[in-house]
Amino acid sequence: MLNPRNTILLMTAILLLVLLADIFRPVPVWIYGAIFLAAIAPFIYGSVSIGSGFYVKTLCYGDRQEKEIAVSFDDGPDGEITPAVLDLLLLHNIQAAFFCVGEKVAEHPDLVRRMHTEGHIVGNHSYSHHVFLDLFSGKRIQKELKRTENLICGVTGKRTKFFRPPYGVTNPAVAEAAKSLGYTVTGWSLKSRDTVINDEQALLKRLKKKLKKGDVVLFHDRGSHLVSVLRSFIQYAADKNFRIVRIDQLLNVKAYA
Numbered sequence: 001m002l003n004p005r006n007t008i009l010l011m012t013a014i015l016l017l018v019l020l021a022d023i024f025r026p027v028p029v030w031i032y033g034a035i036f037l038a039a040i041a042p043f044i045y046g047s048v049s050i051g052s053g054f055y056v057k058t059l060c061y062g063d064r065q066e067k068e069i070a071v072s073f074d075d076g077p078d079g080e081i082t083p084a085v086l087d088l089l090l091l092h093n094i095q096a097a098f099f100c101v102g103e104k105v106a107e108h109p110d111l112v113r114r115m116h117t118e119g120h121i122v123g124n125h126s127y128s129h130h131v132f133l134d135l136f137s138g139k140r141i142q143k144e145l146k147r148t149e150n151l152i153c154g155v156t157g158k159r160t161k162f163f164r165p166p167y168g169v170t171n172p173a174v175a176e177a178a179k180s181l182g183y184t185v186t187g188w189s190l191k192s193r194d195t196v197i198n199d200e201q202a203l204l205k206r207l208k209k210k211l212k213k214g215d216v217v218l219f220h221d222r223g224s225h226l227v228s229v230l231r232s233f234i235q236y237a238a239d240k241n242f243r244i245v246r247i248d249q250l251l252n253v254k255a256y257a
């Protein structure tokens with residue numbers, strides 16, 4: 001399995017072989033450049049690709065044989081969008097997952113209470129969602145997670161064990177923080193791109209084209225067009241006989257301690 005340790009071992013072995021070969025016959029400089037690039041590529045890919053599991057085991061989808069999917073919402077709760085999302089989910093009797101930002105949990109505890117009461121999973125999405133969170137130390141990220149966990153617990157009475165890294169970025173510090181607190185790092189397999197695509201039809205077209213059995217779909221409960229997109233998406237899933245189940249059921253992992 002490709003992980004930081006195995007990558008370093010493999011690349012060191014290759015470098016030693018090339019150095020050995022260099023004794024007998026000069027090796028062109030570009031070969032060394034290529035080895036360097038090949039060595040850093042997995043680290044970069046591992047950071048930006050949440051599904052790679054390079055730094056930490058990450059759950060991103062369920063059983064690919066079952067016609068079941070889960071929906072998840074990041075970055076909330078939002079005073080305007082989240083209540084409308086909750087209304088829609090209630091109407092269709094769908095249980096989702098909300099990966100909440102601690103600062104916003106403190107601002108809207110009533111919405112987090114409502115999520116929990118209506119059967120949704122409340123996950124941890126850091127306290128600040130700081131743009132440079134990935135450059136924080138493991139200890140500082142750990143503090144962010146604990147602070148958010150305590151806020152969620154104060155409202156729901158439950159200790160969430162689902163963590164979704166902001167921006168989907170993982171690195172040794174994020175991995176250390178998540179592991180030390182016993183979190184299940186929870187990603188996604190289908191990104192709606194609802195924060196960058198404003199055209200509802202283009203968004204839906206993309207989702208319909210890419211939706212597969214076992215998918216965890218990522219939305220953000222902060223965009224004004226989300227509710228309308230979600231309404232159409234739920235209808236499409238029903239028309240195609242996809243069952244929308246709660247993420248812990250799809251991934252077969254306990255969401256709370």
Ligand SMILES: [Zn+2]
Binds near residue numbers: 166167
């Ligand atoms: Zn986020």
